[in-house]
Amino acid sequence: MAEGYLKGRIRREDIITTAVGVYAEAGYRASSLREIARRVGITHAGLLYYFPTKEALLAAVLERRDAEDTERERLSVPPGLDALRRLIALAGYNVRHPGIVDVYSRLAAEAVAAEHPAHDYFERHYATARRYVVDSFRVLAARGELREGVDPEFAGLNLVALMDGLQVQWLSNGSAVDLVGALRFYLQDLLTVPFDQGP
Template identity: 75%
Template sequence: MSEGYLKGRIRREDIISAAAVLYGEAGYHGSSLREIAKRVGISHAGLLYHFPTKEALLAAVLERRDAEDSVREQLSAPPGLAVLRHFVALAEHNVRHPGIVDLYSRLAAEAVAEDHPAHAYFAKHYREARESVGQSFRVLAETGELRPGTDPEHAALAFIALMDGLQVQWLTTPARVDLVGSLRFYLQTLLTVPLFP
């Protein structure tokens, strides 16, 4: 690996890090490539060498976010208690890394607009999360581990909404919101078995 390639890779990672912070602070639309370049200490042209468009940089930021919060890993777990435990583990990870939550919450709110570059990403992410949790609740209903009368689809929607809402509340008043504890409590109210034995 050449020294030039290594320096370029390090610079690329620096740009992604600066963009993630700025997107978390000001959102995608409230950020500019010039401001990101300034934070990294390079020229605007230098940034464009690595990321020719703002959309390309956003894609790199979201790709890193996926790697950091283990979304793909949690969705690949066998449906049932394992997936629910993965979501609790994700919340525990997010509490240790508030920047990820800030970034996610800010961009997700913006991406409601269909013309937002991250709209398709978040639509897919939420669909996969709902399907994963919904499938887990369906499996638990079949085994008698979901409380009788609990609708798996409604429970999945409510859980995803609760997780998002709690994360936003936790960002604004972390001392008053027990993100992990609240998620564990909600999930346990739906189950006839201990979520964590």
């Protein structure tokens, strides 16, 4: 039984690894579960045994991508101004990769329902993001780098929401929204120090 469980875990990891590559090749604009299954060397029905829906597989792909990006880009810098600069750098990356923004925005909207396969992923994703950004604003406040009267928690939660909202608007009309500029402006307005090391 333990051997079967291990084989199942290995196969599941193979599917996720392959799916990450297939989605990336397509710029996250399109994907085919049959193509992913073919590359793994299993049937379409076999893939559905591990991931019953495309959304369930996509949530696993996004989670894997998050973990790999954290390691590769060193996104786990300590909370503070450098962490917020990293967030703006991420927004700049997103502008260059609209497919991934589209996937995140669309799937996040669908995953509001608790029964959605990606609901738990987004619940964890946003909880982590909010905690990290709020902690960064608290560090700024402790260092005197946040304007007097600015509430760190409100500022942090608002930044996460602002980034999401701006990305959706940017997807609708990229030329009408300066995603990176708007986020920089929001941050600089709250700071007592220059925000001058962005992308």
